[in-house]
Amino acid sequence: MSKLTKIDSNQTGLRFCEETSLGxxxxxxSQVWYPLEPNSYxxxxxxxxxxxxxxINAGRQLKKGTLVDLDAGGGFESDLTQSNLQRLLQGxxxxxxxxxxxxAPITGAAGVTITGAGANTFTAAGGLTxxxxxxxxxxxxxxxxxxxGLRHVxxxxxxxxxxxxxxxxxxxxxxxxxxxxxxxxxxxxxxxNAGSGTSYPVLGSTALDxxxxxxxxxxxxxxGGDGAGTSFATATDNGFARVRTIAAHALTLDKTxxxxxxxxxxxxxxxxxxxxxxxxxxxxxxxRRTYQLERILGANDSADTTKxxxxxxxxxxxxxxxxxxxxxxxxxxxxxxxxxxxxxxxENVSGANTLxxxxxxxxxxxxxxxSAFNTSSxxxxxxxxxxxxxxxxxxxLFAYCTDVQITIKNNEKAAKAVGVLGSFESTAGFFxxxxxxxxxxxxxxxxxxxxANDTITLDVHMVKENAGVSIDIPVITLGDGxxxxxxxEPIMIPLSQDAGAGTFxxxxxxxxxxxxxxxxxxxxxx
Numbered sequence: 401m402s403k404l405t406k407i408d409s410n411q412t413g414l415r416f417c418e419e420t421s422l423g424x425x426x427x428x429x430s431q432v433w434y435p436l437e438p439n440s441y442x443x444x445x446x447x448x449x450x451x452x453x454x455x456i457n458a459g460r461q462l463k464k465g466t467l468v469d470l471d472a473g474g475g476f477e478s479d480l481t482q483s484n485l486q487r488l489l490q491g492x493x494x495x496x497x498x499x500x501x502x503x504a505p506i507t508g509a510a511g512v513t514i515t516g517a518g519a520n521t522f523t524a525a526g527g528l529t530x531x532x533x534x535x536x537x538x539x540x541x542x543x544x545x546x547x548x549g550l551r552h553v554x555x556x557x558x559x560x561x562x563x564x565x566x567x568x569x570x571x572x573x574x575x576x577x578x579x580x581x582x583x584x585x586x587x588x589x590x591x592x593n594a595g596s597g598t599s600y601p602v603l604g605s606t607a608l609d610x611x612x613x614x615x616x617x618x619x620x621x622x623x624g625g626d627g628a629g630t631s632f633a634t635a636t637d638n639g640f641a642r643v644r645t646i647a648a649h650a651l652t653l654d655k656t657x658x659x660x661x662x663x664x665x666x667x668x669x670x671x672x673x674x675x676x677x678x679x680x681x682x683x684x685x686x687x688r689r690t691y692q693l694e695r696i697l698g699a700n701d702s703a704d705t706t707k708x709x710x711x712x713x714x715x716x717x718x719x720x721x722x723x724x725x726x727x728x729x730x731x732x733x734x735x736x737x738x739x740x741x742x743x744x745x746x747e748n749v750s751g752a753n754t755l756x757x758x759x760x761x762x763x764x765x766x767x768x769x770x771s772a773f774n775t776s777s778x779x780x781x782x783x784x785x786x787x788x789x790x791x792x793x794x795x796x797l798f799a800y801c802t803d804v805q806i807t808i809k810n811n812e813k814a815a816k817a818v819g820v821l822g823s824f825e826s827t828a829g830f831f832x833x834x835x836x837x838x839x840x841x842x843x844x845x846x847x848x849x850x851x852a853n854d855t856i857t858l859d860v861h862m863v864k865e866n867a868g869v870s871i872d873i874p875v876i877t878l879g880d881g882x883x884x885x886x887x888x889e890p891i892m893i894p895l896s897q898d899a900g901a902g903t904f905x906x907x908x909x910x911x912x913x914x915x916x917x918x919x920x921x922x923x924x925x926x
Contacts, residue, residue, distance in 0.1 A: 402702045411698030414438050414476065415757050415764065416488060416716075418508070419690045422825065423715040423740055425756070433694060433757035434487060435767040437478050442734070444474030444695065445711065446742040470822045471814065472713055475736030480723065481770035482867040485733060486917050489678060491689040491718035492735070492808055494831070497917070498677040500614055501530040502578040506676075514575040517547045517567040521560050522577055528561050536581035536671060537561070538920040544568040547575065550866075550920055552583055580920040581622075581673040583630070584608050589670040591637045591663045593792070600644060600792045601660040603651040611648050616677060617908035619643050619916070620859075620870050621651070625671030626922040632663045632670065638924070640781065640861055642872065644906070655859055657781060659793045673921055675870070679914035680831045688828070691716045693737065694757055700748065707747035710755050715740030717826050719812040723871070725782075725804040731773040731862060738812040741822030771864055778864045780926055784837065784895075787855040787875070787905055797846040797856075798839035802892070804860065806835040806871060808913060833873060833899035833913045841883055841891035850881040855905060858897065863918075863926040870916035874902035874909050
């Protein structure tokens with residue numbers, strides 16, 4: 401063995417696997433070690449506590465101490481792409497994502513293997529009746545790029561989905577189909593709005609039953625497509641909107657992207673886009689996920705670089721998530737975990753392929769390459785406004801901002817005990833959501849809102865390459881707000897944000913923070 405004297409950071413890597421119970425992985429054949437893309441690490445590893453012996457003695461010397469405690473965990477920073485953190489963020493929200501029909505659920509539910517693409521079909525051994533005629537589906541993961549993209553479903557059987565668009569014939573076991581919306585019948589969807597400050601606008605239908613779409617109150621939708629006749633004639637009737645009430649033939653909307661006007665939708669086959677919902681849940685829907693994080697530390701034998709080392713955070717629980725939007729930058733996230741303890745593996749000692757992600761039967765997929773969201777061209781909407789009971793398009797408190805930070809904390813507290821090095825459990829505290837925002841000052845509306853203790857609401861939407869991520873915080877109390885006046889600079893106004901449960905404004909909005917992941921959005925959304 402020719403042992404190295406150093407190992408470079410570029411030889412490292414990070415993966416995670418969901419545990420079946422705290423500190424316990426599934427059997428190897430059921431382990432999936434998903435890759436992550438850290439830019440940097442923060443306090444990742446273990447911190448030990450020692451206590452010296454201090455007997456009274458004439459030499460006034462301490463005696464060798466002993467190890468008494470260990471704290472494990474840490475975090476990392478990652479760029480935000482549309483797909484790289486979706487699965488892991490379920491752990492921070494203590495919830496399963498609410499998914500529309502898909503052949504590859506991120507919740508861990510059973511999926512469907514797509515066996516091929518025909519001239520205008522997708523096939524599987526079964527299970528394709530999760531889709532319906534009129535659905536808009538996104539196909540991805542196919543070898544031939546022509547088979548990836550938006551499709552309109554025209555027929556469905558147990559083994560076949562027929563679409564209006566052309567495919568290239570291909571055998572596939574990696575392709576994924578996901579419902580991303582619906583295309584309504586001609587003239588079926590309408591907009592009714594009595595006027596700003598009178599009542600919320602309503603998206604209505606004659607044939608389409610909105611209760612069949614899997615929507616929940618507080619979820620966001622995107623109205624309108626890119627094709628001729630797939631969006632309402634008035635531009636402000638299209639775009640992002642939050643669903644407030646759901647009936648068979650009426651969706652009441654608020655926080656719309658424009659001031660909606662009444663439109664019969666005559667002759668229009670309006671497209672309605674849907675996403676994957678992740679929010680903090682209540683009761684039996686609360687689900688704690690625990691993980692093992694594997695950080696590969698490279699090979700230490702120059703004669704055999706296939707044998708690597710790794711450290712493992714065991715019983716890791718998602719503790720804090722920060723999303724950061726700064727001007728002229730990428731959108732980045734900081735993720736922090738609290739773990740029970742830490743383990744190590746060195747394949748020079750334990751043998752080849754003994755790292756958990758390399759063991760026989762385990763699956764270690766490669767990262768799905770995707771572009772990071774940037775704050776210059778990929779954030780079409782940041783809206784901070786005073787909540788209104790009647791105005792579906794409330795005026796924003798500012799036009800532009802320089803930075804936004806949203807923080808989610810689970811306030812995990814380690815449970816210590818005699819006979820345990822590290823922790824034997826962890827207790828979750830409040831699900832706490834807050835953040836900071838710095839805006840360009842234009843008028844005193846934000847400061848007046850702070851003084852009046854107004855109920856504030858925030859939504860952020862990021863769109864890139866026909867996909868996107870949205871964040872909704874329904875109830876916020878603003879703080880700070882002192883105008884920052886500097887010579888030869890625009891006046892800035894820093895704001896702190898403390899979120900509360902949405903039940904303060906509506907019992908049906910029983911969440912503090914909600915994220916939407918859009919597998920497909922029309923180009924107009926950007």
